[in-house]
Structures are given as structure tokens and as C-alpha cells.
Amino acid sequence: MSIGATNARPYLEVKDLNVRFETDDGIVQAVTDSTFSVEAGQTLGIVGESGSGKSVTSLAVLGLHRTRSNAKVSGEIWLDDQELVTATDEQVRLLRGGKMAMIFQDPLSAMHPYFTVGSQIVEAYRVHHPGVNKKVARERAIDMLARVGIPQPERRFNDYAHQFSGGMRQRAMIAMALVNDPKLLIADEPTTALDVTVQAQILDLIRDLQDEFGSAVIMITHDLGVVAELADDVLVMYGGKVIEKGPALEVFQNPQHPYTWGLLGSMPRLDREVRDRLNPVKGSPPSLINLPSGCAFHPRCPYAGRNGNRSFNEVPLLHGDVHKVACHLPPEARTEIFQQEVLPNL
Amino acid sequence: MLAYLIRRLFNAVLTLLVVTAVTFGIFFLVPKATGTDPALLYIGKTSDAASVEGIRVKMGLNDPIVVQYGKFLKGLVAGRDYANGPDVQHCPAPCLGYSFKTDQEVTPLLLGDLPVTLSLALGAAVLWLIMGISTGVISALRRGTVLDRVVMGGALAGVSLPIYFTGLLASAIFVYWLGWLPQGEYVPFTESPGDWFVQLILPWITLAFLFAATYARLTRANMLEILGEDYVRTARAKGLRERAVIGKHALRSSLTPIVTVFGLDLGALLGGAILTEKVFNLRGLGYQALTAIQGNDLPIILGVTLIAASFIVIANLIVDLVYGLIDPRVRLA
Numbered sequence: 001m002s003i004g005a006t007n008a009r010p011y012l013e014v015k016d017l018n019v020r021f022e023t024d025d026g027i028v029q030a031v032t033d034s035t036f037s038v039e040a041g042q043t044l045g046i047v048g049e050s051g052s053g054k055s056v057t058s059l060a061v062l063g064l065h066r067t068r069s070n071a072k073v074s075g076e077i078w079l080d081d082q083e084l085v086t087a088t089d090e091q092v093r094l095l096r097g098g099k100m101a102m103i104f105q106d107p108l109s110a111m112h113p114y115f116t117v118g119s120q121i122v123e124a125y126r127v128h129h130p131g132v133n134k135k136v137a138r139e140r141a142i143d144m145l146a147r148v149g150i151p152q153p154e155r156r157f158n159d160y161a162h163q164f165s166g167g168m169r170q171r172a173m174i175a176m177a178l179v180n181d182p183k184l185l186i187a188d189e190p191t192t193a194l195d196v197t198v199q200a201q202i203l204d205l206i207r208d209l210q211d212e213f214g215s216a217v218i219m220i221t222h223d224l225g226v227v228a229e230l231a232d233d234v235l236v237m238y239g240g241k242v243i244e245k246g247p248a249l250e251v252f253q254n255p256q257h258p259y260t261w262g263l264l265g266s267m268p269r270l271d272r273e274v275r276d277r278l279n280p281v282k283g284s285p286p287s288l289i290n291l292p293s294g295c296a297f298h299p300r301c302p303y304a305g306r307n308g309n310r311s312f313n314e315v316p317l318l319h320g321d322v323h324k325v326a327c328h329l330p331p332e333a334r335t336e337i338f339q340q341e342v343l344p345n346l
Numbered sequence: 347m348l349a350y351l352i353r354r355l356f357n358a359v360l361t362l363l364v365v366t367a368v369t370f371g372i373f374f375l376v377p378k379a380t381g382t383d384p385a386l387l388y389i390g391k392t393s394d395a396a397s398v399e400g401i402r403v404k405m406g407l408n409d410p411i412v413v414q415y416g417k418f419l420k421g422l423v424a425g426r427d428y429a430n431g432p433d434v435q436h437c438p439a440p441c442l443g444y445s446f447k448t449d450q451e452v453t454p455l456l457l458g459d460l461p462v463t464l465s466l467a468l469g470a471a472v473l474w475l476i477m478g479i480s481t482g483v484i485s486a487l488r489r490g491t492v493l494d495r496v497v498m499g500g501a502l503a504g505v506s507l508p509i510y511f512t513g514l515l516a517s518a519i520f521v522y523w524l525g526w527l528p529q530g531e532y533v534p535f536t537e538s539p540g541d542w543f544v545q546l547i548l549p550w551i552t553l554a555f556l557f558a559a560t561y562a563r564l565t566r567a568n569m570l571e572i573l574g575e576d577y578v579r580t581a582r583a584k585g586l587r588e589r590a591v592i593g594k595h596a597l598r599s600s601l602t603p604i605v606t607v608f609g610l611d612l613g614a615l616l617g618g619a620i621l622t623e624k625v626f627n628l629r630g631l632g633y634q635a636l637t638a639i640q641g642n643d644l645p646i647i648l649g650v651t652l653i654a655a656s657f658i659v660i661a662n663l664i665v666d667l668v669y670g671l672i673d674p675r676v677r678l679a
Contacts, residue, residue, distance in 0.1 A: 039434065096582070104580060113675055
């Protein structure tokens, strides 16, 4: 967390974000009352399983739900002192790819198969620099390819996405996202589709570029290792809600929510004996059309019976100062369970 | 690439050879099955035995089928002479023989019909591409709206209604009732481009309506699929205008499969649009084929079949080559 000496807004501030989709099966409440912020130069990790609302949140920041007529976004999204939920389509379009950019999960499907990688980067640059001629834009694109570590960028400029290796493709994708010096970079599981050996390189690259450009970064992942390595702050999402957030170090050393314990327990570790099994979170993610009442995690929570006399039918509020958690368990009980039952098995 | 091209050309020639063999086989078998003597078809049933035998010799009808087929192939490639003693008739390559009915050389006869069919097919193709793709895109973008349903309903009608219905209806309305278009027949482009155009408007529209319907449905389906692709989302994430997202990124991919269909449709149509030509009295290859079938004029049927098959084979080849250009993921090898 930044030291709050000034009252200036963080570079990105999201307040009470709600995203819902009207479908034939009912209303999908994809994100509920999500609040978070990222300062320039900081990295926020958003973790959670599939369908927890991570990607929907980031697409909402970019305004990419606007083209879906069945999507409804409410709340506030402030980017550099500009409110985006109430902004016009054109205002948001001008920010997209300019001040804020996104890297997607699978770079092969995220790049157009029929246009060269270079031309796609040039296109991204020229949308936000309309006066720039093709030659200058081309030089800029080649320069970006070189900066993300693609060898022989002049030659690779004319290649298509399918001619790149997985890692190089993601590098090119990063070059495309960074071509306009965005101050907010959202990376949606940028290493999931890559070989393990390449994953670390890509993460290093993102970190180096962040240092260089001073951007705010949102790293969306289900890989806690990635968050531990890169993030300053962590947001844990479950069933479309933020259930725990705080400084990364604090959340990892002293996790408060049973779901976060579950995520930590399902991480494979090399220092663990082979005979030990992973401890996955039992059960399956909740349906976003029909969320469990109260705490959405309670049907899967192994400690749901130990909440004293509090009812699970109420929605737990995020509470705490810097490190916040939404859980019905009394803090003392949480500490005790974590120390005695969870930690020894991690 | 060159090796690929040579192999494809070789395959194309081989395909055509098989087509000639099959059609020639039918050509040989049909008279047998119906009990008619091809020689009689040439000179009429009233002729005396000597002149019938003369025709047999001249046309080589007494030879075994393999020899006849060989001579036919030779005629196609190098031309051939039909001879009965001193009576020699030279048929230059590509020789398709003589019409049973009129004794005209088939090749020049069909070449004379080709411009009519070409005019009809190419004009209609331009129209249906414009109509089909634009309505398909609009329909996809306005999915589920009244407009989408109206357009897709129209497309369903277009696919279902036969030419002899829409064609006659269009003639009745625009020529006889409203009088917007003159009654008349095909005028060659070289004679009067204006009249050529006016005379072809209705056939073009009628034929294009049929095809545009298919293309609209195809474009709509492709477009809807492509709009869900990750790279369309990327295009939006870059801040591109919606017009560029749709018109450049999405359309580019949506049209690729249409190239294949279009090539084959056009190839098939160039072999003659029998119904359209008949309905609008356009004397093209299709009309010729229809007349020949009705009159049992086998050499002409054989000729039209060969030309139609050639167009399809050539269209196939062109489609494959073009596909390699428009989809960089396809390696021609």
C-alpha cells in the first residue's frame, strides 16, 4: 500500500463495480460490489478460479462490455481522474489502447491470423497517433519488438502470428499493448498458455517494462506463484466478489479467508514430499445466476460450522484496515484454525 | 510453389480426362439403350441403307468404343478428319464433332453461346456478392432484431423459390405490368453496351437473388462466429473504431470461406444457367444444352458437359491458389 501523504486519487480507482449479463437462463451477476485501486508503478494481482469475475472486471475497466447489448455495468471506474462508466463510447475508445492497454491469455487467438504482427502493432500505434506516417509507425513498431526482446525485429515485423513461437508471440502481444506507453496495463493470465520455461521470461519482461514505463499493472491469474513474485497488492475474488485483499506479503503470510487457504493449499510445491497430495478446494465454483445466499463460499467452506452464532445467510462485509477480508468466522477463530490446521499442511 | 502448381495442373487435366471418358461412355451407351442408331440421327430415318452405312464409316461408328474414344480425344487435342472415301470433312481442334440435328460444328456453336452465359453469370455474380455480403453483415450486427428477421426471412425465400417462379414473376411485374424494362432478347455487348445491360438486368437480379440468399446466410453465420473471436476483442482493446473492427478485422476473416463457395458457384454457373437462360430466353450454354437434351443431340450435350466440367475444374484450381494468398496459414506445398 502506498503511503497516503497526498489526497490524490490512485491512477485507477474502481468503486462498487457491478457487472451483470442478461441471458436466456437468467441474470448472470458476474461482478458484485468490487472496489479496488492501483497506484502508478504498482502491481495489483487479482486471483480466483475460473468464473470468479477476474476477467470480467478487467474487461469492464477497458469498457469492452459496451459492445455487448446484454451487459450492464454500474459503479465507478476512475482512470487518471476521468470517470469511465458514465463516459461516452468514443471517450472510452480513445483511452483504450492509449492510456490503458491489455495483454490477453492466448496470444495466438488474440492476434489476427491474416494480418502480419507488424501491421497489427502499427495499427495500434496509428489509432492513437493519427498524424504519424506509416514509415515512422513502422519504425516505432520495430523498436517495440526489439524492446520486448524479439530477435531480428525488422524481419519478424512481416511475419504472421502463427509463425512465432508461443513466447515470442506473447512478447509481440506485449509490444502491441505497450506501443502507446499506457499508464495502466492489464495482463489477463499472460503466461497460462505458455511453456513453463517461457513463463518466467515473460513475467520478468513485464516487470522490467513496468519499471521502465512506471505503469500501473493489474495481473490477473489463478497462479499464486505469479502474484507472489510480482504483485504489491492482492485481490482474491470468489463468485464475483472480492473476499480478501491487502498487501501481497501480508496476504501470503497471514491469509484470512478459508478460500485463500484453499488456493494456497492447492499450489504444487517442490519442497513437499511426493506422497503428500495437493489439497484442492473441494466442490465446484458457484453458479453466477444463482449464487448461494449470504457468503457465497459457505457451501464449500470446511470451517462453516465454526462461526459462533453468526448466520451465513448474511453477506459478509469486507472488513479490516489494510488487509481486508469478507468472512463470518471470528478473527480469533480464523487465526487459530490457520495456525493449527492449515499452516502445517501448506 | 511451382511444383505444387504443376501437380495441380496435372490433376486438373486428369480429372477432365475422366470426365471425357465417362461422358463419352454415356454418349456411346445411350443410343444402344434406346435402340437408336446414331447414324440415323445424323441423316434422318428416311435415308437408304447405303447412305446410312456411309455415315457410319465417315463418323467411325463401326469402330470399337475404345478406338472411337481415342479418335475423340485426338480430335479435342489436334483436330480430326471425318472421311468416307474422297469425302473428307476436317474438324479443327478442339473438335467436338457435329450436331446430329444441324450438322454444324459443335465447338464454334458453343463458343458462340459462351458470351451470353458469361455475361449472365459474371453480372449476376457481382450483384449477389454485393447483396449477399452486405445484408449478411448487417444481419449479423443487428442480430435478433426485426431487421435481422426480415432479411433472413427474405433469404430463406430466396433460397427456396425456384428461378422459374421468381423469373416469371419479375418479368410479369417489371416488363408487362410496370413496363419499366423493354421486352426483347439478348444483345451482344459489342453491339450495344446499353441494350446489353438493359436486357440482362432482370436475369441478373433473378439469378443473383437466389445466390445472394445463400451468401447472406453464410456471411451472417461467419460474421457471428468471428465477432466472438479473441482477435476481434483485441482489435477493440487497441481502441480501433467499431467501423474498423467490423469492416477490417471481422470482415476479412468472414469472407475467406466465401471465396471457396464463390469460386465453385461461379464455375458451375459458367457451364450454363439452364433455368435462367430458358426463362429469359437467353441463348447461352444452358439453353443450348436444354435444346440438345430435348432433341437427343448427343455431340452438343457432350460438348456442354465438357465445357461445364472444365470451368468447375479451373474454378477449383483458382480457388485453391487464391486461398493460399488470402490465408497466410495455408502453405501451398
